Amino acid sequence: MSDAAAGPLRILIVDDHTVVRAGLRALLEGEPGFEVVGETGDGTDAVRLVGRLRPDVVLMDLRLTDPGTSPAGADGVDGIEATRRILASTTDVRVVMLTSHGRTADVLRAVEAGARGYVLKAGPPEELFRAVRATAAGGMALAPEAAASVVGRAVEPGPVLSEREVEVVRLLAQGHSNRAIASALFLAEATVKTHLVRIYRKLGTENRAATVSEAVRLGLIELG
Template identity: 45%
Template sequence: MTRIVVVDDHPIVRAGIVGLLETEDGITVAGEFASGEAALAELAEARPDVVLMDLRMPGLGGVEATRRIARGEFPGAADLARRPGVLVFTTYEDDEQILSAIEAGASGYLVKAAPAAELIAGVRAVAAGQTVLAPSIAAQLVARVREPVPRLTPREAEILGLVAQGLSNPAIAARLVIGESTVKTHLLHVFEKLEVSDRTRAVTRAMERGILPGTSSASR
């Protein structure tokens, strides 16, 4: 019997998902929660094989909840024989949302417009340890990999490399003997070229695209 936990803050949507899953042979709903916090608090007791996770919820969002599940950062995690797989089930098909969820450790990503049969198949696949992506999501990721690699100047790449090492803007300025405002200007150019809005995402995007030393898009 495959045990499922459903996490979605919309009660009507959650009830519909639970009702659908409970009609399937071999699947039982071990819990339903309206927030990431509530799900994490009860996860060890529910002992699910799969967590069906919405992304945008009040408080702890789906991406961070997924990350904590993948890392075993929830009460009673050490008592579980294995951590549950997380299947993101959401209305959002935004590139950043998709990549953030996958980087957080999600085993699959389906959109709520998917047919019921696709959801059921996805749940069974994740329970079996497989990875599941909606066709539209897979196409987006393939297109992302095929995008032209942004070109950073040597100085921009150098500064981003120091960001990846955990250095702050003042520390980078001191290391390179330049003004902190100059560091900020270079980082703004990096953000624009990589189409991101923060330092962490700039580093992960650069790694995805093989821009930082020691990484390559072909190896990812």
């Protein structure tokens, strides 16, 4: 990990929108003590670049959404999965998640994956700079909206769905049948039924519509 004597903090930018990467690079390179060592819009490539470039901090887009193609970017690896893979391969890097939302479910998924920071893209640049410095120093840095989500869940803990169960509920919300969900997630239809039974039990619901409504209310998914 870089320090004042070792030189500027080395940063890798991961976002699938070229304009966003350019904006982040301009912001970071204009701030003393930061050096952008690379950028990519691909989750798998991000894992490879971490091994080659040895950054101190990775700024990771949570969704890595490639509109019109895969729901998790061109390579099928979203920011959560890329974070897991990066942190499984090295303990010498910190990940700060970048997103447009401070949704409870996303904040919790990011923290559980090992991200040490969570910053909204629409937030002030100073918030981003603080997050980079704090995480590089071994601390945590959550945007106020994200921190409120985590504190709210700690004070009033709700049902926790696994990542796979959240995927099932998202597909439910899109109106997919069990067969379509099974196909989309490469599961057996019987496995989808098992997931639904567990989801109903955790959320205290009895049908698909009530399950989607409760998941939205709890911030586990969002519609639209």
